[in-house]
Amino acid sequence: MARAIVDVMLKPEILDPQGQAIARALPRLGFSGVSAVRQGKRFEIELDGPADEAALADIRKMAETLLANPVIEDFTVRVEGETAE
């Protein structure tokens, strides 16, 4: 059993008005020293089996067909909490 994490972020060249709104709110709450915020999505995918190369290849395929829109977003895939069988 393993958990794969897919992080999806807007490409750097795509304007992120939500991130900008968060960045503008921070000083009002007394947080200083933040130059920019970008907002993304995190998907936690529970696998039935181990996170082997085949499973990760599947997850990359899921990411590029559904979880992310490659026209506007980049994604990364990593494995978390792999437990001994």
Added chain:
Amino acid sequence: MSAARVGVVTFPGTLDDQDAARAVRHAGAEPVPLWHADTDLRGVDAVFLPGGFSYGDYLRCGAISRFAPLMGELVPAARAGLPVLGTCNGFQILCEAHLLPGALVKNAGLHYICRDQRLRIESTATAWTSAYTRGQEVVIPIKHGEGRYVADAETLAALESGGRVVVRYLGNPNGSLNDIAGVSNEAGNVVGLMPHPEHALEDLTGGPGTDGLGFFTSLLKTMVNA
């Protein structure tokens, strides 16, 4: 000649299918309801993907609708030349389905915008805009929170040089690149736009006028000439 049959697709969360069907009928064609879970286009001559919040806009607008069973039939038919119009959420679905290039992301100002919008018709060489004249200014309502059109520089250049920017905003409401409100595929049979021509058909109903009707009469003209 029997009336052209125009399929109007309903996904879970579609809102404008009744107005869309009404617009089709108003223009003199026969609306044919199509259900997202069906795999049958019922022999229609064209398809209208209306606006709304299909699948609650979960994940991204249009991202899940793209995989609806009906889309499995619609995508190859559109690639083969079936006229398809997507407005608002329909435009988002067409982009997610890669029938149109680019994507629609959150409005630059973050606000949901609902207003009568001035637009310029930039291309009349599509199945849905031949009844307009090039450069014609029209007023058609918009109502969206995620209508900012984006595409990479290469795609934008190809759209501009290929005459595939169909409708442009006059007074950009949402930060769309190049003021783009609607685009077409290369063949001109697939058109997507954020404004709602189906809400601008009659003076009586309090809309901004009848400027939207041309999208539907264009289709009928296209069918007669086909």
